[in-house]
Amino acid sequence: MAGPGAGGPGGRGGAPLEGSLLQPLDHFDRLERRSLRQRYWISREFWQQPGGPVFLLLGGESGLAPGVLSRGHVVELGRAHGALLAALEHRFYGGSRGPGGDPDLRFLSSQQALADLATFRLHVTSAWGLSPNHTWVCFGGSYAGALAAWARLKFPHLISAAVASSAPIRAQVDFAGYNHVVSAALADPTVGGSPECLRAVAAAFAALDGRLRGRRLAGVARDFSSCRPPREPGDRELLAENVADVFAGAVQYNGYRPADSVAALCRAMTDGHRGSPYRRLVAVNKELRRPKAGGSRRLWLFQTCTEFGFYPSCRDAACPFSRFQTLRAQLSLCADVFGIAPARVRAAVAFTNAFYGAAHPGTHRVLFVNGALDPWHVLSAAGGRGGLLIAGASHCADMAPPRPGDPPALRAARQGTQACVPRTPVSAPTPVPSPRPL
Template sequence: MSQRLLLLLLLMWTEADPRREAPGGPGGVPLEGSLLQPLDHFDRLEGRSLSQRYWINREFWQQPDGPVFLLLGGESGLSPGVLSRGHVVELARAHGALLAALEHRFYGGSRGPGGDLDLRFLSSQQALADLAAFRLHVTSAWGLSPNHTWVCFGGSYAGALAAWARLKFPHLVSAAVASSAPIRAQVDFAGYHHVVSTALSSPTVGGSPECLGAVTAAFAALDGRLRGRQLAGVTRDFSCCRPPREPGDRELLAENVVDIFAGAVQYNGHRPRDSVAALCRAMTDGRRGSPYRRLVAINKTFLRRGGLSCTPSSRRAAVRELRHPKAGGNRRLWLFQTCTEFGFYPSCRDAACPFSRFQTLRAQLSLCADVFGISPARVRAAVAFTNAFYGAAHPDTRRVLFVNGELDPWRVLSAGGGRSGVLIAGASHCADMAPTRPGDPPALRAARQRIAAHLAAWLAPPAPLNHTGMGGPGGGDGTRVSFAPPHDP
């Protein structure tokens, strides 16, 4: 999956001086603030700071004891709307919570001094330290008690941050809901395409074995043309920005075409025209010619709907853009985090993958070297450290609910099972975080009810002691649910 797909951040989703922050916005309009954070939380001699954006919505807050629900930002900027709609807003209404959203450092408008983006200070560890400092700020500015109840929410990378915040700061974060959260770092994420392949063959979401077969045949034909150096025809068929003649060009072209299918599965339901069912109808329509010709037609439709004039196919141009601090934008920032913390590079190297064999781990790792000078060995070492630091897929923590969609390829790197997790049949990436709609499928409605039940159990007052001196029954995760931090149940 290319960096542009990683940055389709899903969701349904005036710098203010915090010292003059008003106690709430009119009519539930989120208030925007900015907080000066240390550029490096782990070296207080560094001295420089960054301005981090946040928003507060007090519309539902039952002062002074209502909990704080903190929605974390990930690999894209946030906006005030994130606190005006979505399931977390509905939960805040039900529990009288103060809503807050914290943008991730360097993404969106949260920049360093003079707008600088010194990537040495971009990491999940710095982001978690930002969260701790933000909690101290809100506690002081809003007159909360030091032991006030805070619950973190997040989706995708931000979902992992929510889980890690509970793991690393159990005295600050009382619980977390981690949606589609890849908490296990992995260099070669071949499992991504295994989930995509299964979805393309599943009739329950509009796929079929015939669809998967057509996709496999189409990419085999594309690979054959690329290997046979039939570049003029491929350039014309796929509206390439440049003929894919230089090293790495064919890999980039193939990766961008694969993204159409990966995105349709990962975001199935978010974008109806690009759903699994829509793609499979096109890929099994014999009137469009051979499977290869159907793939060509799908790519042209994708370009037209996205307002794109051509398919990127020049690796040299991509590297040049990613090297530029401003031109690369969020793509550059997230690539840096994958190179220095997470990996997450889907390869297509076995028979279970229906896509182009030009999508190799080597090609994706080489971007780290060419853009940032980070060798493959250093990427592997960084991924190993991330898993050691956070506990990989089995962090030793409680009161974290992992929520995943069955169609979401990222569930392979998440956690949760039985009472500790929610798997939503037929659902895609972060589907549970969207606003409730009348047409939501039963599985999604049931999942939101389970999330709400866990939250209610976590927020319940401590159970009184019975005559044996033991507490009463526990919550939905099988533990006693007194909710006074910093103690775990």
């Protein structure tokens, strides 16, 4: 593929240039000769040659599209800093497939993804004639935010700084704290919750549990549009988890969609005209249920089983959801789908924390940005040294394009991010020729 020219694809005012890079399937075994094609996009719309930094947006547990370099806070930062913008899709997600198009899950890991990043950095440095010590800043949200922080940790000679948004850098098998944050949000009047809402949610899930234990399964299947009555324990556990996901999503992504927010959810759950709390639960599930991407969901499940855990159990009084949402049920998926026993999941999580440093990685020039409403902030570095904790903000809210209704704390956090991002390389780069073919 030919390199971009001014005004053409990837040029000034043009769409981002799409390319693909041949990556080793296994970076850590030089006898493995297979490879995969990894997609990326580059935009030089704002690039102030030759010294403008490179801002690299990392993909996570879903595919990327060119639009990630057309809008959002990273794009606005690129405009302000005169940056060359790049986005790298995570291996096996989206269009970055392995040999034959089917992913070999043995090679799906955060470590392989970081090695992909290092190879991509060296490729762009060569293709665009950059200095080896050119300033590179990594950005990412959620799992990709953790990758951004770990890139700075593992490759400080390649990555100058990182901004890690909503980044769970501490792996945890039993993530009961997730539901604790959701519970607090449902009762918080500042975001549209109320104690009445929390009580209604708890009563609704208690009624659901009563029906599941009382074997009123045909009615539950009708109410929640199940393919069949949930007669097996695993089916009941999965149904309860899926219904709880509606509430978890409304908190985690509060306000991303007008109807999908804590305020909208609590209005529905406290509306007595909708019948009993259980009937309100049935109605809310039908209104807000989102389909899940099957392929990406399986890939991410594999990564949780082999690296991270992140299973939100509901085992104490602080959780308002179903008591069928247990750690045992979620760990059983690892065994049933991939043959990975619970002890191996626990060992994998322990290794991840040892390898990256858990909540205290030994690195600097990493800015952790979290929303206080986001349940994932409890596994990140939220506030204090090296971190911003934004009151009332949700998951990756700082990465979204600015909106007129953004709270002052979110606007201030974006300004703080802009002030922290380095502008210039460590030393002057060599003059930049026209980019060679990619």
